Amino acid sequence: MGNMEPHEIPKAYDPKEWETKLYQKWEKSGFFNPDICIEKGVTKADAEPFSVLMPPPNVTGVLHLGHAMENSIMDVAARYHRMRGDRTLFLPGADHAAVATQSRVEKNLVASGMTNPRQELGRDGLLEKIRTFADGSKETIAKQVRAMGSSCDWSRFAYTFDEPRVLAVNTMFKKMYDDGLIYKGYRVVNWSVKGQSTCSDDELEHIERPAKLYTFRYSKDFPIAVATTRPETKLGDTAVAVHPDDPRYRDLIGQTFEVEVGAAKPLSIKIIGDEEVDPTFGTGAVGVTPAHSQTDFDMRERHPEIGLIAVIGIDGSMTAEAGPAYAGLPVLEARGKFVAMLREKGLLEKEEEVTQNVGTSDRFGDVVEVIPMEQWFVAVNREIPGRGKTLKDLMREAVTEGLGGDADRRVAIQPEQFEKIYLHWIDLLRDWCISRQIWWGHRIPVWYRVKSKVGEKDPEIEMYCGIEAPDGEGWEQDSDTLDTWFSSGLWTFSTLDQGNDFANFHPVSFMQMGSEIIFFWMARMILMTTYALDTIPFRDVYIHGILRDKDGRKFSKSLGNGIDPIDIGKEYGTDALRIALLSDVTPGNDSRFSTDKMETSRNFVNKLWNLSRYVATMSTAGEDSGTARSLSDRFILGRLSKIATETTGHLAENRFSLAIETLRAFTLDDFADWYVEIHKVEKNDAVLRQVLDTLIRLWHPFIPFVTEAIYATLDGKGFLMTVHWPDIPETENPETSTAFGELRTLVTRIRNIRAVYRIDPAKRLHVSLSPKNLDLSESYPVIGRLARIDITERVDGAAAELLVSDRLSARVSLEGIIDIDAERVRLGKELTEAERYAKSLEAKLGNPSFADRAPGAIVAQTKATLDETNAKAAELRGHLSSIS
């Protein structure tokens, strides 16, 4: 394109003209693939690896703004490292999202007329429907991720439910099963009646709601009253627990009472002593219902002699065990009936309003029932054969001292506060229930067949666990599927299954995720990887908050405040979207999104585009790096080197918003407002060009499209995407910065004089300069243009006095303009300010302990500032008296 006239380049940057085209070119070039980068020589074969894995979006539908933010973060990291010359892999994927996807499709089917899709279609039929839906979503997601400019390697796209991942899941299951870490057990689980499936403790959302607390006795002569908010479950009580040292009840411990409350059989209630009971709360005694309370179940583990009676069934109604009066009733009805019975018999002692937290299923929304069932669990407290440690131990080590005390095998969580939250979570972690009663998901790789002859009572069942189905007749696979997070937990290594990928890219260098999936995902990846591979899954995790709307509300379908990232990206440009999303992102904090930010960002992108338009007219490609000829040149190159270092530092520490701020300030202020204007006088094309060249490299990770477009417009070779990251020595020099700062202040203050006196902008003013130990003469043409002045030897008559610094002052001729009063006010204001400042400095210096204890440099600096300020005040006083 060469030396282009500005009219040949459109005045406004049009993202639509560039984005699709550029993405296709990038993708076609193969440079998203680290192997091709090596093949084509843009990355050295022995380069440092850098890997980042996309948290696979659920195939439940389309991506939202939060995904756009995450993709921006990951792509910035990936592009930065690629430009640094690292062997960079950004691996994309999608998650089958078991429950979420199945319930989504079922909902759709119901909406389109079915009553019960599971019944009407059967397992295979429904799965087929879900698969079709998931495939469609996968395509949509891939399209959206491309639209966001993500530089991921599509040849390595991974899906949690494709063949390699299924193999990984089955292999892991078998390994854990063989090690005794996965077991099938009869334990209480969280049961969603609505979803007809279990859910793990982490899938519960605790919500507060009002409830009634009833205090009652099982019978008139029962020695202890107990309280409950779930009276109907008391039909399954088998013990009353008290604190072992509680003098009120101590003597009762060990006794068993038969009570008749209407259950199928009279209840045997044993009084047990347990340290966990708080003697100061309520009656100091707890009615123990092992079948319908996690805590009570745990208590039974400590006191195995007490019974377990399930009175609530999987349909959410009372079982036969609950007795003829209750069997078949929904729990709420049973509750009313039971309370009425207590009241009638005079057993109810107290009724009070309380608020309680109940666990609701985050997927199905109903309050879960705690029910004992036979399910599959991962044992987190069991010793791993041959390792002398439990899964919990490994999960702790990985984020504290490093696996096995090896600091090189440590996961660093940013910000650190989440480390505590994670460790606290581990402390309280129970065995993880991994079996689900839904169909969409990895089927548990366990098969059963009847061993003994048909017709026998209690036939003996044979069980087989394997990666594939066993040989032989009559085997039937377990009908349950796995918690979707089981497969996600393998993500860091199950995705690196091609060639040498595992050796090259594991542990993964960088992961980012929202704080809401720390337990679901981060923790499970650590669990799986430390156990199976004896290494950490990733080195750095960056945790961010959630994205909110401009009023601080979550984006949600019900609020209708959703914004489609693709739509808004089309309207303002993807680059604008990316900086709008990143400019507020700090580790761990929520951030807000608004269309105001989109406008600002779009305007910025356009500004950068126009800077390049200017540069395109002024210079040509291929010039050597610019040589500084003037103060301004030295200044801008020094600044550039400084902000390059700063940006690199920010990126290395994931301070995305600071990096953007640094670059934005330089681009708009130093470069556009000052240097470009100066260039119109000094015309050092090579330096101008060099600054822009470097600048678009620094910007590229954040705004890849416009920078690549500029690079093309300026005749860059190949792709900006693979050009080397600016690695320039710092050349910022204090004397240059100071002198340029004085130039800047001078110009600004002259402009200010114009504003104060309302001087016609077109009028050129005469100004005399009096520098001391400062030579700005080479910059006089620049100053003349920027301030719109003629610099003369001396200015006589009415004039405004400007004290720029202790070595530069100026007289601005106001002949025929001056307004004595206005000038007196202006000078007076300045003087008052100087005197106030001098006073505060004097007070500081007058404090004896300041001189004694503050470092010498600070004292000397303060003193120098005071001298300057005093000198300034004196001069101002002189000027003031001379004009009155």
Place this chain on the structure above:
RNA sequence: GCGCGCUUAGCUCAGUUGGUUAGAGCACCUCGUUUACACCGAGGGGGUCCAAGGUUCAAAUCCUUGAGCGCGCACCA
């Protein structure tokens, strides 16, 4: 209840290890000469850094307490 954050200009937020007179963007006010840009330029106003106490020569920054907001966890039966 326990734990962890947050509170800085009208709004959204920076402020890395305590050290010149606390910053940016948006909004606001005034003015527009200058063909890179009106998706623009120039100038300007605006802050008791939540409160109180403490440490220090020096605190937005460190400590203590409190208030408000948010998050995590929890067997108040």
